[in-house]
Amino acid sequence: MNKAELLQLLRDPDICKEIFEIVKKGGKPVVETPKFTSIGDKLKHMYPNAVATQQQPQSAQPTSTPSTPKLVVDPAKIPPSKPEEPQSFSSIADKLKFLRGHVHKVEEERLAAEVAAQLTEAARPAVKKFTVVTSKHCPICERSFRVIKPKMRLNVEKRDLDYCVHYKDFDPYLYTIFACEHCGFAAEEKKFSSAIPNKTKGILREFLTENDMSLPFIEDRTVEDALNFFELAILFSELTDQSKGRQAMLKQNAAWLCRCEGLHDREHEFMKQAAEDFAVALDNERWPINGITLEMAMYLCAATHFMLNDYDKATLWIGKIMNKSTLRTSAPKLFEQARDMWQDIKRATKE
Ligand SMILES: [Zn+2]
Numbered sequence: 199m200n201k202a203e204l205l206q207l208l209r210d211p212d213i214c215k216e217i218f219e220i221v222k223k224g225g226k227p228v229v230e231t232p233k234f235t236s237i238g239d240k241l242k243h244m245y246p247n248a249v250a251t252q253q254q255p256q257s258a259q260p261t262s263t264p265s266t267p268k269l270v271v272d273p274a275k276i277p278p279s280k281p282e283e284p285q286s287f288s289s290i291a292d293k294l295k296f297l298r299g300h301v302h303k304v305e306e307e308r309l310a311a312e313v314a315a316q317l318t319e320a321a322r323p324a325v326k327k328f329t330v331v332t333s334k335h336c337p338i339c340e341r342s343f344r345v346i347k348p349k350m351r352l353n354v355e356k357r358d359l360d361y362c363v364h365y366k367d368f369d370p371y372l373y374t375i376f377a378c379e380h381c382g383f384a385a386e387e388k389k390f391s392s393a394i395p396n397k398t399k400g401i402l403r404e405f406l407t408e409n410d411m412s413l414p415f416i417e418d419r420t421v422e423d424a425l426n427f428f429e430l431a432i433l434f435s436e437l438t439d440q441s442k443g444r445q446a447m448l449k450q451n452a453a454w455l456c457r458c459e460g461l462h463d464r465e466h467e468f469m470k471q472a473a474e475d476f477a478v479a480l481d482n483e484r485w486p487i488n489g490i491t492l493e494m495a496m497y498l499c500a501a502t503h504f505m506l507n508d509y510d511k512a513t514l515w516i517g518k519i520m521n522k523s524t525l526r527t528s529a530p531k532l533f534e535q536a537r538d539m540w541q542d543i544k545r546a547t548k549e
Pocket residue numbers: 336337338339340341343378379380381382383
């Protein structure tokens with residue numbers, strides 16, 4: 199079925215509504231997250247539909263991928279598919295191809311949902327009310343690409359111990375990761391503003407060219423879109439700077455997104471990974487990283503362990519901060535927050 203035939207089909211309000219409901223259900227992430235032994239296992243669990251799509255015969259598709267995504271909607275692909283047999287990734291290239299395939303599939307589903315929503319006059323998410331599309335320079339392909347940013351000061355609802363901010367009406371963590379629609383490079387905003395060594399640029403250019411990594415521009419990101427971009431950013435870090443500190447912050451940001459969106463199992467998984475990476479980076483890497491000081495990272499490490507109910511490790515890290523004699527004068531607010539957490543840990547361990 200081509201797009202024109204689909205549009206004809208969607209003129210029937212009943213069919214349209216039904217497809218819209220299926221797409222909405224099919225696009226939902228799997229919430230229950232078991233323990234994973236590798237990122238490949240995690241991705242298979244997170245994106246079962248993408249695995250199913252990858253395993254379908256490609257006879258009707260050209261062998262080469264076009265530079266811009268081809269958004270042809272096939273209703274046969276719309277109903278949610280069952281998770282397939284586990285698929286292992288033999289290389290980082292395979293992982294990236296898998297992620298890219300999923301991003302394109304999600305975009306197809308989103309397009310179908312949009313068409314259905316327009317024809318049934320269903321209200322679209324009011325996300326555009328809060329965002330603006332602007333442009334950014336990509337240091338890898340040297341072209342301008344579109345990014346989405348909050349266009350106004352957002353109303354804060356509350357702040358958590360680990361600095362996660364809950365906003366009213368809109369979740370800006372959906373747009374933490376910038377993704378170049380031309381070459382496919384994805385990273386946090388700071389990475390696009392800071393200098394990237396020529397050697398790293400060379401590695402990324404070669405890799406992105408070999409894997410044809412152009413990504414669709416998605417203005418209204420779903421949680422799945424945003425988590426895919428987080429995974430891409432983490433993989434690019436693994437491929438280049440291998441900074442556990444940076445990866446810890448990316449994983450912590452992904453956990454914040456999951457928390458704000460109510461995906462608590464996945465939040466927990468990202469927090470555990472972030473806590474482990476923080477601990478490794480605090481012992482082995484030079485700080486500051488991405489503007490986060492050593493003391494701030496210690497606090498985040500302690501807070502993350504505390505929120506995971508790992509009081510021993512939380513005590514260990516908060517103790518290291520409190521032992522820094524200059525913290526009270528150099529960073530008084532952080533000192534107070536660390537002292538408060540120390541009290542919270544003591545209270546929690548007495549209960
Ligand atoms: Zn680029």
